[in-house]
Amino acid sequence: MAQKEHKALKTRLLQEQEGKCAVCRRSEFCSACHFGLSHGDCKVQPVNTLDHNHSHAGCNGCEQCARGVTHSICNRAITILEINEHLQNDFIKAYLARGKQSSTL
Numbered sequence: 001m002a003q004k005e006h007k008a009l010k011t012r013l014l015q016e017q018e019g020k021c022a023v024c025r026r027s028e029f030c031s032a033c034h035f036g037l038s039h040g041d042c043k044v045q046p047v048n049t050l051d052h053n054h055s056h057a058g059c060n061g062c063e064q065c066a067r068g069v070t071h072s073i074c075n076r077a078i079t080i081l082e083i084n085e086h087l088q089n090d091f092i093k094a095y096l097a098r099g100k101q102s103s104t105l
Contacts (some may be wrong), residue, residue, distance in 0.1 A: 009062070009063060010061075013069045014069045017047075019047065021047045021068075021071050022067060022068025023051075023070050023071075023074035024074050028044045028047075029044065029071050029073070030043055031043075045071040047069055047070065047071055048072075049069065049070050049072045051068055052066045052067055053100060056099070065099040065100075067096070067099045068095070068098070078095070078096070081096075
């Protein structure tokens, strides 16, 4: 997928998600604030990571395998949950079911 198409897909998905992360459903996120930790300037994470099914070989996120736009920390959490099925609740199972593709393009 060309960079222009990739950006357009992210923009469209983010609009559909009303600017919120597809996983935690927040807009901006600072983990220190979330946990009530005393800290200096917030390290706010924007919602800008295109999450996709990584088993779609050779793809970096296309219309068929994209799941949603997330915070980078939520994207890492999804990766952990994806390989540890015993940790998945119904929401995570449904989220991971988005963008299911075969392992070939």
